[in-house]
Amino acid sequence: MIRSWMNIPLLALLVSVQTYANDEKQQLTFENCHVDGVKAQVKCGKLQVPENYDNINGEQISINFVVLPAIDSSDNKTPLMFLAGGPGQAAAELASGLRRVFNEVRKTRDLILVDQRGTGESHPLQCEDALDQDIYSITPEDFSVQDIKDCLASFSGDLSQYNSENAIRDFDAVRVALGHKQINIYGGSYGTRAGLVYMRMFPDSLRSIVLDSVGPIEVPIGLFGQSSARSFNLMLENCQKELSCQQAYPELGQEFKDLMSRLEQAPAEVNIAHPRLGIQTTFVISKAKLLGTIRMQLYSVATRSLVPLVIHQAYLGNYMPLAGLVARTEGGQGIYIGLLFNITCNEDFPRISVADFEKDANNNFGQGDSHFGFKMVCPLWPQYRPSEEFYQAVTADIPTLILSGNLDPVTPPSNGEHSAKSLPNNHHIVVENAAHTVAMSTCASDIINEFLTSLKPKELDESCLEDVPKESFMTNLNGGTINIDSAIDGGKD
Numbered sequence: 001m002i003r004s005w006m007n008i009p010l011l012a013l014l015v016s017v018q019t020y021a022n023d024e025k026q027q028l029t030f031e032n033c034h035v036d037g038v039k040a041q042v043k044c045g046k047l048q049v050p051e052n053y054d055n056i057n058g059e060q061i062s063i064n065f066v067v068l069p070a071i072d073s074s075d076n077k078t079p080l081m082f083l084a085g086g087p088g089q090a091a092a093e094l095a096s097g098l099r100r101v102f103n104e105v106r107k108t109r110d111l112i113l114v115d116q117r118g119t120g121e122s123h124p125l126q127c128e129d130a131l132d133q134d135i136y137s138i139t140p141e142d143f144s145v146q147d148i149k150d151c152l153a154s155f156s157g158d159l160s161q162y163n164s165e166n167a168i169r170d171f172d173a174v175r176v177a178l179g180h181k182q183i184n185i186y187g188g189s190y191g192t193r194a195g196l197v198y199m200r201m202f203p204d205s206l207r208s209i210v211l212d213s214v215g216p217i218e219v220p221i222g223l224f225g226q227s228s229a230r231s232f233n234l235m236l237e238n239c240q241k242e243l244s245c246q247q248a249y250p251e252l253g254q255e256f257k258d259l260m261s262r263l264e265q266a267p268a269e270v271n272i273a274h275p276r277l278g279i280q281t282t283f284v285i286s287k288a289k290l291l292g293t294i295r296m297q298l299y300s301v302a303t304r305s306l307v308p309l310v311i312h313q314a315y316l317g318n319y320m321p322l323a324g325l326v327a328r329t330e331g332g333q334g335i336y337i338g339l340l341f342n343i344t345c346n347e348d349f350p351r352i353s354v355a356d357f358e359k360d361a362n363n364n365f366g367q368g369d370s371h372f373g374f375k376m377v378c379p380l381w382p383q384y385r386p387s388e389e390f391y392q393a394v395t396a397d398i399p400t401l402i403l404s405g406n407l408d409p410v411t412p413p414s415n416g417e418h419s420a421k422s423l424p425n426n427h428h429i430v431v432e433n434a435a436h437t438v439a440m441s442t443c444a445s446d447i448i449n450e451f452l453t454s455l456k457p458k459e460l461d462e463s464c465l466e467d468v469p470k471e472s473f474m475t476n477l478n479g480g481t482i483n484i485d486s487a488i489d490g491g492k493d
Contacts, residue, residue, distance in 0.1 A: 037096025064121035079110035085189030088340035090120025118339030125338025127151035160384035229363035231409035345378035393422035405434035427457035
């Protein structure tokens with residue numbers, strides 16, 4: 001989640017809407033517009049909200065959102081609001097992909113995308129230097145205290161107000177401003193944490209909830225050592241189960257260990273042709289850089305298919321396949337780093353004990369490498385603290401569909417089971433051959449559409465999930481180079 005910093009139309013309708021019990025009024029701007037990647041006209045909005053909800057007459061910030069209108073809105077069905085992950089993703093920036101994923105939902109329901117405060121065009125908290133770094137020469141080990149101080153110095157506003165609970169107050173204010181008595185919500189990854197907070201704070205606002213790749217409120221974000229190792233080991237096992245992969249990489253596990261030992265002694269430095277520009281570029285590979293790159297590939301079944309080849313070729317001294325993966329991260333990964341650390345350093349890090357870190361680091365993949373950023377950043381980050389009530393299990397009786405991918409490196413199925421225990425009206429589906437955010441890459445998006453209609457989570461047709469293919473792996477270089485985009489688009493060569 002932190003690699004981007006360390007490797008890491010013309011007329012507007014102005015209306016006033018009442019969103020608070022004390023009759024304060026806010027301005028809503030709502031207009032026709034176009035967004036990147038979407039040819040059709042959509043709706044764009046901005047809503048003024050208090051930065052501090054305990055001082056509604058104080059500083060105001062603008063919350064940006066996009067509405068992808070239903071293709072057929074004649075039935076006026078309850079819309080679906082998307083809660084983005086991270087923390088630190090801007091929902092509106094994902095409009096093009098979400099329009100495709102939720103195509104069935106959009107046939108009859110609006111899709112509402114709100115930039116969480118601290119992201120996108122909602123008072124963004126971004127460490128600008130993170131976007132300008134040379135991702136080929138810099139390594140996570142180069143990350144410094146001064147980088148943190150420079151980042152913090154670039155922010156404006158009261159950072160204590162950019163928290164999960166205020167984000168939910170903003171989302172519900174958008175709901176009211178748009179005139180919806182209720183909404184359905186889909187949360188993916190950190191968006192499930194936001195969704196659970198929404199369920200506690202405004203249960204009457206919600207008709208149904210989909211939690212995809214769950215991050216329970218009670219389980220701190222940041223302990224990814226054990227879950228990443230579990231996911232990596234499943235990848236190794238599945239490679240050995242596939243004859244072509246087993247034959248191509250019979251000693252893959254040992255090659256990974258040897259590669260890690262080599263890079264632990266000293267980073268590798270090679271001159272390569274830039275994967276996009278073709279010019280000669282110095283590529284520095286440290287242990288942390290390789291681990292971070294591999295961990296991110298484990299999030300998706302499509303990119304997991306590349307991992308054995310990348311490890312094997314790096315073991316042989318050919319780092320071009322790895323460089324091809326790193327090239328895809330130029331310009332960041334769509335994460336607003338300031339919000340990521342502002343939330344995790346205050347809502348999660350203080351609840352992780354030394355013993356927790358030690359237990360999580362006892363694994364055969366990256367040990368404690370995923371803790372590095374949090375341990376360096378969080379002691380320097382401005383502090384706020386949620387109340388203890390924030391961490392209590394959510395028990396709202398609202399129809400809830402929970403989705404987990406068995407291969408997920410950061411939110412394993414056990415997370416979904418954790419939240420399912422306290423939610424009285426839920427059904428948890430574990431997809432054996434899926435990884436992170438199941439709906440983004442499987443027919444689960446169609447199951448979600450059925451759920452939004454029936455509101456019966458235990459009576460859904462899940463049969464299409466039986467056709468989700470097992471992991472399959474790339475086993476050659478196609479003449480010396482690896483076509484990353486082609487592989488991700490669906491092929492095994």
